Amino acid sequence: MDTRRLYSFVKIVDAGSITRAADILHIAQPALSQQLSALEAQFKQQLLIRSKRGVAPTEAGRALYRHAQLILRQVELAHAAVDVSGRAPAGSVSVGLAPYSMGAALALPLLTSVRERYPDILLHINENFGGVISEAIMTGRMDMAFIYGAGPLRGVQFEPLRTEDLFLIAAPGGAAPPGExxxxxxxxxDVGLLLPSRIHTIRQVVDGAFQQASLKPRVVGEIESVLTLVSAVGADLGATVLPWSAARPILDVQNLVVRRIVDPTIQVKLSLCTSDSQPLSEPALAVHDLFHELITDFRESGAEDTDS
Structure with a gap:
């Protein structure tokens, strides 16, 4: 198996065009087409469907694309392991953090700790939704992620680390019900709520709690941007629902109404996710251990206490 052909094939699928892939790879188009033909001959399958709009993978092509990503990732890890053998961990580590989660409180400490302890590790932090992150872990494009949920999900190993209550957060004298x-x-x-869209775990949990109580949430805005949510809550355009660990780093909680939701208590689970088929590289293992340290420090410091 020529890994160069696999790399070229992945680039063709990503680009959706042999011409664009040739430009990206700085390879003449006929040479790239020859590599593709060689792959199709090797697997005795048509891998791409060609049209005027470009190319798209066949069923066989999609299967090869998934495996090619895993193979290329393993080759990359092998090169990195050989390069750093006997030295401090070095290389790239990709970490996913779910938006509106404790990841907001962990991102900067994690980056700081990696820079201090492992200056040769290049940390890539990606904030995205759990489904997108889980797929990236399955395909080997991401090493680990701190996301909502506890699985099970094929191809992903979930390590549950925290269970958190949800809080109503609103401007004083505004959307929140009277009382303390x-x-x-x-x-x-009857409270106007600013929530993420239905693909987000927090929204699903909130919707589920309302439905179980035979109620319907009055959602006045669906916001995926953290900065927009902060501004909207501060401007009293609605209240939001978040775990305390997620609210504290992004909102001016000292000047907002923060009330735990009860009857019933609504909870979300947070897990550290890795691939169940690919071992972590040496630098990724170092970052994985830092994750655990930071979460332990967060808990012991009382940073999750709403009275602090």
Missing amino acids: GDVRLQELA
């Missing part, structure tokens, strides 16, 4: 302390779910039926 915990707020009952039933009291939120």
Whole structure:
């Protein structure tokens, strides 16, 4: 198996065009077409469907694309392991953090710790939704992720680390129901809520809690941008629902109403995810251990205490 052909094939699929892939790879188009023909001859399958708009993988092509990504990732890890043998961990490590999660509190400490302890590790931090991140881990494009959920999911290993209560967060004197302390779910039926879209775990959990109580949330805005959410809550355009660990780093919680939701308590689970088929590289293992340290420090420092 010529890994150069696999690399070229992945680039063709990503680009959706042999011409564009040739430009990216700085290879003459006829030479790239020959590599593709050689792959199709080797597997005795048509791998791409050609049209005026470009190319698209066949069923066989999609299968090869998935395996090619894993193979190329393993080759990359092998090169990195040989290069750093006997030296401090070095290389690239990709970490996913779910938006509106404790990841907001961990991102900067993680980057700081990696820079201090492992200056030769290049840390790539990606904030995205759990489904996108899980797929990246399955295909080997991401080493690990801290996301909502506890599985099971084929191809991904979930390591549950925290369970967190959800809180109503609103501008004072605004969207939140009158009173102090915990707020009952039933009291939120008429509260205008700013929530992420339905593909996000927090939204699914909130919707599920309302449905179980035979209620319907009054969603006045679906916001995927953290910066927009911060501005909207501060401007009293609606309240939001977040775990305390996610709210504290992004919102001015000292000047906002923060009330735990009860009857029922709504909880989300956070897990550290890795591939169940690919071992972590040496630098990824170092970052994995740092993750655990930071989460332990976060818990012991009382950073999750709403009274702090």
